[in-house]
Amino acid sequence: MTFGAPASLTSAFTPFDAGAEVVAAVFLGDAPVLALADGRLAFPGEAGDVRHSVAHPDGAILVAAADGRRLITGGDDGLVIASDAAGHEIVADENGKWIDAVAARADGTLAWSVGRELRAQTPKGEVKTLPLPSSSRGIAFFPKGYRLAIAHYNGVSLWFPNAGAPELLEWKGSHLDASVSPDGKFVLTSMQENMLHGWRVADGKNMRMAGYPAKTRSLSWSHDGKWLATSGADACVVWPFQSKDGPMGEPPRECGVRPEVKVTRVAFHPSALAVAIGYEDGMVLLCRLTDASELLVRRPDEGAPARISALCWDAKGTRLVVGAENGAAGVLTLPKK
Structure with missing residues (x-):
């Protein structure tokens, strides 16, 4: 992964409307999938088109995780559901809890x-x-x-x-x-x-x-395990974990500093010391840890801003899927060298 001109990657970002608040975003293989608060999953296509599938017909999705092949969702309907492009399977029924x-x-x-x-x-x-x-x-x-x-x-x-x-x-x-x-x-x-x-x-x-001036709800480790990126401040706060004592006695680094604008999501690149940073006004940046250089992925929202609620890289580190609380979403495809 290389950083250089241009200073913006917005032309490589394909936006789409997910259709509802994005709870989580993952890649299943090469395919991005978004879990939505209204119980649906969104499967975006190459041209910004979106196919929806209902995972929780009688409830909202509260939490989600992926194992690489399936998206696992938990809802306020008491169901744990495993989903892929082919359909949905009930893993557990907790009787409405x-x-x-x-x-x-x-x-x-x-x-x-x-x-x-x-x-x-x-x-x-x-x-x-x-x-x-x-x-x-x-x-x-x-x-x-x-x-x-x-x-x-x-x-x-x-x-x-x-x-x-x-x-x-x-x-x-x-x-x-x-x-x-x-x-x-x-x-x-x-x-x-x-x-x-x-x-x-x-x-x-x-x-x-x-x-931290706000709660830290997003944590992401670098691929080598030596850095932990965190949300909750007006910058991405990155703690060092090189020593046996972790960050104790060591000051954290900051990147993507935007005074008075809080970071809401962070996602380290899977093979490079670069982190994707999402903000409460809808902006997304890539920041390289070694020299704090920045690339713009998504501009701040105009009018009523929506918090970035999901960021996820694919396994190869060539694409980044983005989701926000108002359903705004998109996929960044990094230009080839």
Whole structure:
């Protein structure tokens, strides 16, 4: 991936109307798919046309995750649905209870939270349940092994579904999103307060990352696991994780600074030290971490702005799908060298 003239990539961005608020955007293979709040999925075509499919006919999509082949959605109808271009399959029916979080990985392993319970499902369909101290809005798989990090009130539970009781990493307060570093050495959570909290898995050492003016709800790791990009400020705040102590004692970097305009979504490129940054006014930038050079992807909205609510790169790093809370969306196709 190279950055250079022109300073704008807007001509390589194909906009389209997704049709409703975008909850999440993913790639299934080479195909972009957007999960919409009204229960539908949007499948954009090459020319900006959009095909819709109803995944949750009687409910709204609350959360979504992808395993590379399927989009997994959880709704306020109590259903966990696995979808692809061919159709939809009910993975679980929780009898009308809201699905608070979902996670998926490439081997087909799934997890979801409902009420004060966490369910983990193997590719063969075996489901195990873990009682939680509170509801959970953030779950993440470790990169290796059948292990989960589950955010909840007063900390995170690390659970091997095949090995019984979980390990608890404690820190007082309400923990929201969960993220595990690509090397599995660190677990991070966003919190109800305007801060992040982390632990070193080996010994449970705490890491407190504060100073955000707003909640941090988007976290993205660089491909090499040495940087963590975050939302919640008027710049993309990027924390260093090169040392065994993570970011402790090291100042974060900032890129894509826009005074008084908050970053709402971040997505690191899958193979380059560059991050896509979405803002609360609908603008999207690409920023290279090494020298903070910037490329404009989408201009700010005119009139009533809409927050960027979804960003996702394809596996090759050649396309970026974008979605906003008002249904505005688009796909960036990076020019060939």
